[in-house]
Amino acid sequence: MTENYYLGLDLSTQQLKCTLINEQHDIVLEEAINFDKDLPEFGTVHGAIIDDNVVTSPTLMWVKALDLLLRRLKNSSYIGSIRGISGAGQQHGSVYWNKDGIEHLKHLDPTKELYEQLDDAFSIKQSPIWQDASTTQECRALEQSVGGPEALAKLTGSKAYERFTGNQIAKIHHHNKKAYDETARINLVSSLLATLLLGLFGPMDSAEGSGTNMMNINTHQWDRKLLEQCGGNSLYEKLNKEPVEGGTLLGNISHYYVERYGFHPDCHIMPFTGDNSATLVSMNLSEGDCVVSLGTSDTVLVYLKKDAAEPTTESHLMAHPTDPEGFMGMLCYKNGSLAREFIRDSYANGSWDEFNEYLNKKEAMQQGDIGFYYWMQEIIPFAKGIYRFEQGEAVKEFKDKAVNVKAIVESQFMSMCVRLQRMGGDSMKRVLASGGAAANANILQLLSNILGLPVYRQKGMNGASLGGALLAKFGTVNTSFEEMMAQYPSAGLELICSPDLEKTKQYASYKQQFSNLEKEIVQNKE
Template sequence: MAAGGDWWYLGVDLSTQQVKGMVIDDNLNVIHETNVKFDDDLPEFGTQNGVQVQSDKLTITTPVLLWVKALDLLLERMKAANLDFSKLKSLSGSGQQHGSVYWKEGANQTLKNMTADRSLHQILESSFSVKDSPVWMDSSTTEECRQLEKCAGGPQKLADITGSRAYERFTGNQIAKINKKYPEEYKKTERISLVSSFVASIFLGNYAAIDYSDGSGMNLMDIRAHEWSQQCLNACAPGLKEKLGDPLPSHSILGSISPYFVKRFGFSSECKVIAFTGDNPASLAGMRLQQGDIAVSLGTSDTVFLWIEDPRPTLQGHIFCNPVKSNAYMALICFKNGSLTRERIRDESGSVSWDGFTKAMKATSPGNDGNLGFYFDVMEITPSAIGVHRFNGQNCKVSEFSKEIEVRAVVESQALAKRAYAEKLGYKVLKGTRVLATGGASTNLDILQVLADVFNAPVYTIDTANSACLGCAYRAKHGLEAVLGQSFANSVKMAASPKLAVNPICEADKIYCPIVARYQELEKLVRNRS
């Protein structure tokens, strides 16, 4: 293991399919990485892609003890790699958003009295009132969602309070289902954690608070007051506030690490546990977004992260509390039709490679001579629509475009959607705005050029293969420095900077600003026809 600075910081990310650990030094260099893949390393739990799909095909869960055993294995692998745990000054982490864990009565005493001669799995095997945790892929709570929106005064009112309309995967609706379907198990539940605060609780040896950022992905928290909405709690289950505990700022120091880890692995007794958060907020930290930035992940699904100061919740997208700055917010927008749609258009245009795709796009000019398309091969999330819809410059629907126009149309429409929905949530493109691009398509400079032109902002590329885990390590360091008034940006200023990929063309704003407005008007027609 390479020697680093005087102190080290640990980030732990428990995602859908694996748990990762990453250690950085004082200079923000990554000096150690380890992971445990659930399906491969723990086959006895019978998961596929980290989850178990129940017979109704809607209920999707993961055994809580799988996660516990994975932590055992992760730490043992780090120990086998001769990691010097005593050099860790602090740790933080993240968990897949929206998953929930139900601690049984008496579990906190078990956490407080863990003995170092036994594994975590052995110690905690009887500590959960619900054995299988609902995760973000679950879609079995439609009835509970409608009930919550009704109690809140409608979907927009719920979004105004919690940052999102009711979603099946969100924790409040999952808790409502547990209470209704398994009332005895709910009564026996002493504490409900998110996946993030569940892992933090293990390291702390005590129930860990839910942080503001992950807590705002539950349909339960008033995102402006930073406290649970009693109206939403009442709609979901009785006595819920006591079972959740009070949420805390995302940079909070929860306390020192449990003596269990000092004795079993050699952690320093002074090592601090910083509040854990969700994987999406942790990715924002890992990508080091700053005020005014927008991050775009161009993958199977295209995802947009935004730093927002004045949020305007809508029925599409999500507003979360910002994990690295108090009283700021982040927005997340997911577009289901991403790379697979681009690949289909590439193949149907007769191109055998991305070189042919970009050659076809270069045969047209920015703005595509007024031709505009909507490409929803599968039912889109943002907006809720399906099908391919093409419009010429006079807003008349047409059945087909030439292959060159089609190629540019799909790239422009995807970029226009990102800007249109970002602005609906309160994002403003200003001087100094940066677009940070990642994902498979971020290597295509011509696609990035369209993104730069539509946003009228330079596009930078950033390697974020492990952005959530890296963000956790950064947050571990910042949590200690935040007490001294240090900003997150200053804490991580020594990290490698993103690389400038492309600048917008000089006429970009004049070309695309009117098209954004036109896109929004035509989208209304598309939604009505879908």
């Protein structure tokens, strides 16, 4: 083949996905490895091992998933024409290499699979992931070290969050000192993929660095005082390299993959980013656009220029994956699709058709019913449990149990609406929906009504892996990302629904009551 192709990988919570594009950004191949289904020997549920607030994934499972995915790709006619690889990983998760593991990487045997050769490569076998909520003590200590949560947000873009990598490292440093001392290098989930493909330790990109609570959001460099607080004086060496900007050439693919799978020796490896950042890339956001990703977690992303970016203690300000002068504002909710599925199974007989039927009934809030569904420990606000109110009074269960279906979706989107306004969301012009639940037009209509904005969906895409493929190409061209996308615009957006502005006004009238009840829940927990 004479045409060049670009591969994007996405190591998400439940799957390792890939998207292959050509020079014109057309998708020519997609593939996925489902961890629970394809790698059952690791015993994960939805890709994770959950023990109360401690949530991990087997590091070797991710390595074996890459083996399996590349085995499938080997049979395609494209593999020798792939000129660049980049991608994404679930944000914040961390990987701990021992010294022998880093050495094994340099001498991979192409007759053997990766997981066979890296079985003993990790000082910690179970990687902490974004769902973990066991580091509250470390969070408070990190904030105190710089003068409080507001000061930390100003410095790093976010106050301390339990899932952020620095706090996860601090927990291991303090409570698993032996494993920490045996750790030679620390990757994120995203930079793990770059490391495996390079055959040597690869750095994270600056967008991922801003999900650690350790990188200065303005300089894109590690803050030495924060590193010392999180991991002592050896952490800088374990991280090994400063964050790099998106599109930086890290090197060529390891000869192992050339020999074993047939990759071209000049296939370039670019930095991998976070799944949310890659989703933003795939949609080529402009000012006024807001991405709402409805997946295992729900996230809200907005593209902010430097003069409009203001860190807060309930949102995240992150480095932009393709614009060193720009920022990505983000809200992240742990209770996304899994919480909706829990309510579907509990109140709609496990049927999405029945769930949608209840969604289309009279608004729960209009009846005076407001519910908060923190099935897992929530991030915004920091709360856990299910709370229901009828006419402002707490109740154990709604009189009509089916009301829970409407109430969970309303409360999820009302929280987004309230916080978007605080981030400057009054200037938003449209919503770009992504993630698994974006396939449900009934859910998107409710989102449109609450935000008062039209909702679009990009046709046929896995957002994060497509974003990775575009980042792979970006690293091989000598133009800006905007110029690259202007030359070959993506497949386009499809308008799914427009808001019923009368309902938008009604929801706006409930915002204060919603905020007051949410505040009451948090205060009672404290």
